Amino acid sequence: MNILLAEYAVSHDPALAPEGRAMLDILTSSFLKSGHTVHSPTEGKDFNEEIIRLGKLCDEGLVIAPDHLLARYNKQLEDVTRNIGCNSFSAAICANKKRTGQILLSHGIDVPREVFSGKRIVKQISGCGTVGVRLTEDPAREGEFGQEFIDGEHLSISLVGSRVVGESCLYYTGDTPLLLALNRQDIRFSPDGLVSYHGGKTPVDHPRMKEIYESASKAVMVLGCQGYVGIDIIVNSDRIVIVDVNPRPTTSIVGIAACMEEEIGQIIIDASYGKAPASVHLKGHAKFSSDGTVTYDRS
Numbered sequence: 001m002n003i004l005l006a007e008y009a010v011s012h013d014p015a016l017a018p019e020g021r022a023m024l025d026i027l028t029s030s031f032l033k034s035g036h037t038v039h040s041p042t043e044g045k046d047f048n049e050e051i052i053r054l055g056k057l058c059d060e061g062l063v064i065a066p067d068h069l070l071a072r073y074n075k076q077l078e079d080v081t082r083n084i085g086c087n088s089f090s091a092a093i094c095a096n097k098k099r100t101g102q103i104l105l106s107h108g109i110d111v112p113r114e115v116f117s118g119k120r121i122v123k124q125i126s127g128c129g130t131v132g133v134r135l136t137e138d139p140a141r142e143g144e145f146g147q148e149f150i151d152g153e154h155l156s157i158s159l160v161g162s163r164v165v166g167e168s169c170l171y172y173t174g175d176t177p178l179l180l181a182l183n184r185q186d187i188r189f190s191p192d193g194l195v196s197y198h199g200g201k202t203p204v205d206h207p208r209m210k211e212i213y214e215s216a217s218k219a220v221m222v223l224g225c226q227g228y229v230g231i232d233i234i235v236n237s238d239r240i241v242i243v244d245v246n247p248r249p250t251t252s253i254v255g256i257a258a259c260m261e262e263e264i265g266q267i268i269i270d271a272s273y274g275k276a277p278a279s280v281h282l283k284g285h286a287k288f289s290s291d292g293t294v295t296y297d298r299s
Contacts, residue, residue: 001036001037001058001059001060001269002036002037002039002057002058002059002060003031003036003037003038003039003058003059003060003061003062003265003269004039004040004051004054004055004057004058004060004061004062004077004081005024005027005028005031005038005039005040005061005062005064006040006041006047006050006051006054006061006062006063006064006065006073006077007020007021007023007024007040007063007064007065008020008047008063008064008065008066008069008073009021009064009065009066010024010043011041011043011044011047012047013066015131016066016128016129018290018291018292019251019290019291019292020064021292022251022254022291022292022293023064023249023250023251023253023254023292024040024064025292026253026254026257026264026292027062027249027253027264027265028040030257030263030264030265030266031265031266033263033265034263034265034266034269036265036269039054039057039058040054041054047065047073048072048073048076051063051073051076051077051080052076052079052080055076055077055079055080055081056080056081058081059081059082060081060082060083060084060269060272061077061080061081061082061083061084061085062083062084062085062227062249062268063077063083063085063248064085064248064249065248066128067091067094067095067126067127067128067246067247067248068095068126068127068128070086070091070095070247070248071088071089071091071092071095072088074086074087074088074091075088082272083227084227084268084269084271084272085226085227085228085247085248085268086161086225086226086227086229086247086248087224087226089224090223090224090225090226090247091247091248093223093224094223094225094245094246094247095126096125096126097123097124097125097126097127097145097244098114098125098145100223100245101114101147103222103223104219104222104223104242104245107218107222109215109218109219109222109242110215110239110240110241110242111241111242111243112147112148112150112241112243113147113148114145114146114147114148115146115147115148116146117137117146118137119135119136119137119149120135120136120137120146120147120148120149121133121134121135121146121147121148121149121195122134122135122136122138122140122141122144122145122146122147123144123145123147124143124144125143125144125145126143129197130187130195130196130197132144133194133195134192134193134194134195135149135189135193135195136193150234150236150239150241151236152234152235152236152239152241153184153234153235153236154184154185154186154187154232154233154234155182155183155184155185155204155206155212155232155233155234155235156182156183156185156200156230156231156232156233156250156252157179157181157182157183157212157213157216157230157231157233158179158180158181158182158183158202158228158229158230158250158252158253158256159177159178159179159180159216159217159220159228159229159230159231160177160178160180160227160228160229160267160268160271160276161177161178161220161221161225161226161227161229161271162175162177162178162226162271162272162274162276163226163271163272163273163274170274171272171273171274172274173274175274175276176217176221177216177217177220177221177229178267178271178276178277178278178279178280179213179279179280180256180260180264180280181202181203181204181252181255181256181259181260181282182202182203182204182205182206182209182212182213183200183201183202183203183204183252183255183256184200184201184202184204185197185199185200185232186198186199186200186201197251197290198289198290199251199287199288199289199290199293200251200252200255200287200288201255201285201286201287201288202252202255202256202259202285202286202288203256203259203282203285206235208235208240211240212233212235212240215233215240215242216231216233216242219231219242219245220245223245223247225245225247226271226272227247227248227268227271227272228248228249228250228253228264228268229245229246229247229248230246230248230249230250230252230253231244231245231246232244232245232246251288251290251292252288254286254288254292254294255286255287255288255294256282256286258284258286258288258294258296259282259283259284259285259286259296260280260281260282261280261281261282261283262277262280262281267280283298284296284297284298284299285297285299
């Protein structure tokens with residue numbers, strides 16, 4: 001099949017370009033190994049126009065873009081070809097971090113409480129990653145909101161959701177999302193409170209793995225996400241807290257792909273047809289940096 005793989009940051013967001021390049025290269029390689037032909041936007045050209053041009057030539061498509069832009073480009077993709085990532089409606093919901101938290105909380109899923117004063121985490125309502133996130137007592141700026149600071153382990157869990165909306169009569173299975181891996185995140189706080197992400201390690205074992213998966217899986221189902229989804233979580237002795245839902249491939253994919261026997265590209269395609277495997281096979285461990293550099297250890 002012809003696959004449109006459109007990664008935004010490579011030529012449109014210098015701050016995120018290394019991370020974007022790493023994800024693009026991993027997925028391109030995986031699709032090619034699975035026997036597909038990959039088409040990607042020409043760097044420097046209008047991203048939206050390239051999605052339209054290439055999408056008309058392709059059987060399937062996947063967009064990777066900052067959360068506040070993802071829904072727009074996914075909708076454009078859906079107008080010209082079949083989207084094997086998250087549907088545009090769910091991507092739009094997830095882009096609003098405040099609204100996402102309200103929805104999850106209404107379904108009994110633990111999220112950080114919104115707070116308006118004191119030392120707290122301040123972030124953009126429609127932000128991407130840790131950009132602009134800080135621990136502060138200062139007032140939130142326009143387009144931002146505050147959340148309680150939660151001390152605990154910084155983890156993420158990578159899942160692949162099967163078809164939820166669109167062609168549901170053909171491919172909907174009702175299966176819970178496929179677990180790829182639990183990942184440890186390297187999150188750092190600077191002296192002035194700025195939060196930064198430096199990569200992580202995968203896979204990791206955890207005594208509360210079953211609870212973590214159940215909470216993350218419920219979040220994916222409640223929000224209607226499909227395709228690759230990365231969920232940021234903080235875990236301590238009292239709580240398992242969903243911090244962020246990323247309805248797209250995340251940096252952890254480069255570490256997971258280094259350890260996984262299966263091809264992640266084919267898994268994403270198969271899941272969109274309701275044919276995701278029951279599990280995947282991981283060997284060894286991988287450390288990955290925020291720019292996508294991977295160190296693999298077979299032990």
